[in-house]
Amino acid sequence: MAMLEVNNLKTHFRTQDGVVKAVDGVSFSLEAGETLGIVGESGSGKSVTALSIMQLNPKPPAEYPEGEIIFDGQDLLKTSDKRMQAIRGNDIAMIFQDPMTSLNPVFTVGNQIREAIRIHQNLSKSEAQEKTVQVLRDVGIANPERRAKEYPHQFSGGMRQRAMIAMGLSCNPKVLIADEPTTALDVTIQAQILELMVDLQEKYGTAIIMITHDLGVVSQLADKVMVMYAGRAVEQATTDEVFYDPLMPYSWSLLRSLPRLDTAGEVRLLPIEGTPPSLIFLPKGCNFSPRCPFVKDECHEIDPALEEKKPGHAAACILSVEEIEKNKHRVDEELGVET
Ligand SMILES: Nc1ncnc2c1ncn2[C@@H]1O[C@H](COP(=O)(O)OP(=O)(O)OP(=O)(O)O)[C@@H](O)[C@H]1O
Ligand code: SF4
Ligand SMILES: [Mg+2]
Numbered sequence: 001m002a003m004l005e006v007n008n009l010k011t012h013f014r015t016q017d018g019v020v021k022a023v024d025g026v027s028f029s030l031e032a033g034e035t036l037g038i039v040g041e042s043g044s045g046k047s048v049t050a051l052s053i054m055q056l057n058p059k060p061p062a063e064y065p066e067g068e069i070i071f072d073g074q075d076l077l078k079t080s081d082k083r084m085q086a087i088r089g090n091d092i093a094m095i096f097q098d099p100m101t102s103l104n105p106v107f108t109v110g111n112q113i114r115e116a117i118r119i120h121q122n123l124s125k126s127e128a129q130e131k132t133v134q135v136l137r138d139v140g141i142a143n144p145e146r147r148a149k150e151y152p153h154q155f156s157g158g159m160r161q162r163a164m165i166a167m168g169l170s171c172n173p174k175v176l177i178a179d180e181p182t183t184a185l186d187v188t189i190q191a192q193i194l195e196l197m198v199d200l201q202e203k204y205g206t207a208i209i210m211i212t213h214d215l216g217v218v219s220q221l222a223d224k225v226m227v228m229y230a231g232r233a234v235e236q237a238t239t240d241e242v243f244y245d246p247l248m249p250y251s252w253s254l255l256r257s258l259p260r261l262d263t264a265g266e267v268r269l270l271p272i273e274g275t276p277p278s279l280i281f282l283p284k285g286c287n288f289s290p291r292c293p294f295v296k297d298e299c300h301e302i303d304p305a306l307e308e309k310k311p312g313h314a315a316a317c318i319l320s321v322e323e324i325e326k327n328k329h330r331v332d333e334e335l336g337v338e339t
Contacts, residue, residue, distance in 0.1 A: 005028075006069050037212070038212075048212065055077075110150075132148055176208050178212075180211060210222075215255065229276065230276055250272075283300075
């Protein structure tokens, strides 16, 4: 049975300007020990998806008109606040994009981690203190005994991020959601943190949702990938499938807009022109049509559903696999990419 199952999740925000369809029909499931990577441009709904699982979108304006999030046999969209509080941090932990939102400025960092450990793990104060120092050391904070006594504002941005990661990891959650966990960190620490997450996963069978702009991180860590565009999943498959044979023009464009990891020489990059659509007024037809390099007339009329193009590989595009492959090949030739 899946550890976490998200079915047709819709998270909308009712605002003065209209209803923001931040997440509009997203589905995925996650087994114990599995890692799902969520990628997509800024504003595509990645964090809102994560915050929906945690039930941390402010209500109002957030509404969940449809869908379910099944964890441990219960629908988190229908779970009481009290029960949700017990699940958060204990069964499902999240490392937030902005560390300041989850560290309380009036308590020392050590105090906060220790309390999180104590609440969830039934340890004595001194055992929890020992573990606090240990997790701070694990995430690469020098002098953890002293640092534990400091307040969040005394930490640099990168250190706050690490403290928060320490807090997320300290409770051995069943599901760990990491939202851009390492962006503020330098490369060495980033590698250490990712390694730590993998260790935790191997030891405890943690299911991980990794949200990041860093496709390198995704290709290294994730078993499968969900590409989001304008609040929807536009491609879902194993990591290898998405990286080596993307079947949605947006995912393909995303990969072509970044330096390739596998080519040593100069390869021309193909930036994605334009910006994502407003989530209140979506374009007619395919949401990606105003920017799609493979667009054809029908794309302005038909809104393609996410459908299986190959076994286990779903994409939202009206083109056939053959047409997509042909288009990719054509543009690659123009760019001088060897395929
Ligand atoms: N509380 C809110 N009220 C209204 N709109 C919101 C709220 N929270 C998020 N949104 C909107 O939902 C959309 C998706 O936001 P989200 O934070 O999920 O993007 P993201 O994919 O995480 O982007 P980034 O890569 O920049 O972190 C955005 O248009 C955002 O403005
Ligand atoms: S449906 Fe058309 S516009 Fe949308 S991704 Fe496919 S080719 Fe591009
Ligand atoms: Mg985000």
